[in-house]
Amino acid sequence: MRTGRPQTLYEKIWDAHVVDRRPDGTCLIYIDRHLIHEVTSPQAFEGLRTVGRTVRRPDLMLAVPDHNLPTTARVDPQGRSVAVADPQSAQQLALLRKNAAQYGIRYFDATAPEQGIVHVVGPEQGFTLPGATLVCGDSHTASHGALGALAFGIGTSEIEHVLATQTLLLKSSKKLEVRIEGSLGFGVGPKDVILQIVAQLGAAGGSGFVAEYTGSTIRDMSIEGRLTVANMAIEHGARSGLIAPDEKTYAYLRGRPMAPKDHAWEAALAWWRTLPSDPGATYDKRLLIDAGTIAPNVTWGTNPEDVTPITGSVPDPEQFADDSRRDAARRSLDYMGLVPHRRMEDIGIEHVFIGSCTNSRIEDLRAAAAVLQGRKISSRIRQAMAVPGSGLVKRQAEEEGLDRIFIESGFQWREPGCSACLGMNPDRIPAGERCASTSNRNFVGRQGPGSRTHLLSPAMAAAAAVTGRLADVRELMGNARELTP
Ligand SMILES: CC(C)[C@H](C(=O)O)[C@@H](O)C(=O)O
Numbered sequence: 070m071r072t073g074r075p076q077t078l079y080e081k082i083w084d085a086h087v088v089d090r091r092p093d094g095t096c097l098i099y100i101d102r103h104l105i106h107e108v109t110s111p112q113a114f115e116g117l118r119t120v121g122r123t124v125r126r127p128d129l130m131l132a133v134p135d136h137n138l139p140t141t142a143r144v145d146p147q148g149r150s151v152a153v154a155d156p157q158s159a160q161q162l163a164l165l166r167k168n169a170a171q172y173g174i175r176y177f178d179a180t181a182p183e184q185g186i187v188h189v190v191g192p193e194q195g196f197t198l199p200g201a202t203l204v205c206g207d208s209h210t211a212s213h214g215a216l217g218a219l220a221f222g223i224g225t226s227e228i229e230h231v232l233a234t235q236t237l238l239l240k241s242s243k244k245l246e247v248r249i250e251g252s253l254g255f256g257v258g259p260k261d262v263i264l265q266i267v268a269q270l271g272a273a274g275g276s277g278f279v280a281e282y283t284g285s286t287i288r289d290m291s292i293e294g295r296l297t298v299a300n301m302a303i304e305h306g307a308r309s310g311l312i313a314p315d316e317k318t319y320a321y322l323r324g325r326p327m328a329p330k331d332h333a334w335e336a337a338l339a340w341w342r343t344l345p346s347d348p349g350a351t352y353d354k355r356l357l358i359d360a361g362t363i364a365p366n367v368t369w370g371t372n373p374e375d376v377t378p379i380t381g382s383v384p385d386p387e388q389f390a391d392d393s394r395r396d397a398a399r400r401s402l403d404y405m406g407l408v409p410h411r412r413m414e415d416i417g418i419e420h421v422f423i424g425s426c427t428n429s430r431i432e433d434l435r436a437a438a439a440v441l442q443g444r445k446i447s448s449r450i451r452q453a454m455a456v457p458g459s460g461l462v463k464r465q466a467e468e469e470g471l472d473r474i475f476i477e478s479g480f481q482w483r484e485p486g487c488s489a490c491l492g493m494n495p496d497r498i499p500a501g502e503r504c505a506s507t508s509n510r511n512f513v514g515r516q517g518p519g520s521r522t523h524l525l526s527p528a529m530a531a532a533a534a535v536t537g538r539l540a541d542v543r544e545l546m547g548n549a550r551e552l553t554p
């Protein structure tokens with residue numbers, strides 16, 4: 070039984086993983102889980118080879134290809150694997166396969182039913198666990214904090230360090246509490262919550278902090294919804310985003326392939342139950358949001374903090390007090406082809422992307438399908454893609470008949486991967502065209518050179534597909550207002 074001063078979830082996980090504490094406060098931290106994808110790992114393995122080291126704990130690692138994989142059929146009608154056309158992608162994918170085999174790391178190949186985006190696969194397999202330290206060479210690793218894991222992205226040299234030693238040298242972070250209280254309105258979901266948080270904190274507002282999302286809104290959220298929230302911790306600058314594990318977390322994990330079993334499960338559960346922040350634990354910074362004030366949100370600019378309710382308008386850069394924000398807003402509007410005061414609902418779109426590690430889980434697909442059921446996408450839409458986050462999500466969606474709803478409405482139903490979230494595979498948005506996207510970044514060129522991204526929730530993306538413009542899903546579900554093609 071712990072006595073002494075009340076601790077936060079973050080402090081408890083940190084303390085449980087300190088291998089060595091240096092006089093300057095830097096700690097050598099034990100890493101429990103390491104996810105590996107094809108983009109950031111080849112050089113790390115190469116570095117390991119160069120210095121003649123090996124992988125210390127391959128059993129604590131899981132490798133999955135996701136970024137470079139095309140989302141078109143991976144097996145031809147004769148049952149043969151389809152080769153990846155892009156030479157650089159093909160090489161990175163081949164290296165991941167080779168490195169995993171050489172070092173005995175568990176690996177899901179492109180055609181494995183379990184393949185998917187690392188941040189979807191980890192929780193789904195029960196690889197991600199409460200109280201664990203989890204790393205991946207990827208900035209959206211904080212996603213796993215939704216299950217109470219201390220998870221963060223690392224660079225290639227750190228990947229090499231974890232491969233070799235299963236530890237990292239780290240400085241502890243300040244503690245930020247983001248508390249959201251109350252019920253979300255009709256048509257408002259977890260994506261709207263995290264966009265609201267990013268808007269209120271700003272892109273750098275969480276810098277130097279590990280965030281903990283608390284409050285009744287988070288407690289009432291499903292694990293899928295919590296994953297959407299924690300996924301974007303990096304977009305408000307936080308190193309990690311944590312959510313206390315609870316009965317929902319345990320129910321979600323129980324029986325997953327890589328979760329502990331039998332006695333190990335009981336022992337893990339006993340520890341997990343001690344993890345939530347103690348009453349009276351303190352934070353260095355706090356943000357409180359009333360869930361009732363959150364509307365369906367959408368971005369207008371080229372930074373995830375550029376958020377407005379769908380009922381709002383494109384802001385006037387001159388209204389920003391801060392010089393750098395004003396300049397950034399001017400450049401954003403120029404890139405996005407938008408003018409101040411334009412109503413968000415009057416912005417026509419040509420592409421819709423439902424997918425990415427933010428919003429490609431079963432509940433996301435259900436939310437979009439609920440809007441699309443019995444409706445067709447607008448004739449303005451050139452391409453609408455639904456990309457499940459993993460093969461298992463895809464299979465479940467198909468069992469529920471969601472694929473039929475997507476296809477009948479005019480969507481393409483793709484194989485799992487990062488897809489149009491970023492232009493590292495053939496799924497790209499052409500220059501000057503506009504995409505309603507459920508992903509997490511709207512940076513310049515993110516979905517392809519010159520592409521214009523509006524971030525929103527799966528339900529809002531479906532509403533945009535049906536109307537051919539950014540639309541308020543709450544209104545659509547009552548009365549559809551089409552934009553003339
Ligand atoms: C390619 C990868 C390193 C990158 C990341 O670090 O996040 C990508 O996943 C992203 O979302 O921008």
Ligand code: SF4
Pocket residue numbers: 135136186188207209425426427486487488490491508509
């Ligand atoms: S889906 Fe997008 S954000 Fe997530 S890991 Fe892939 S590229 Fe990064």
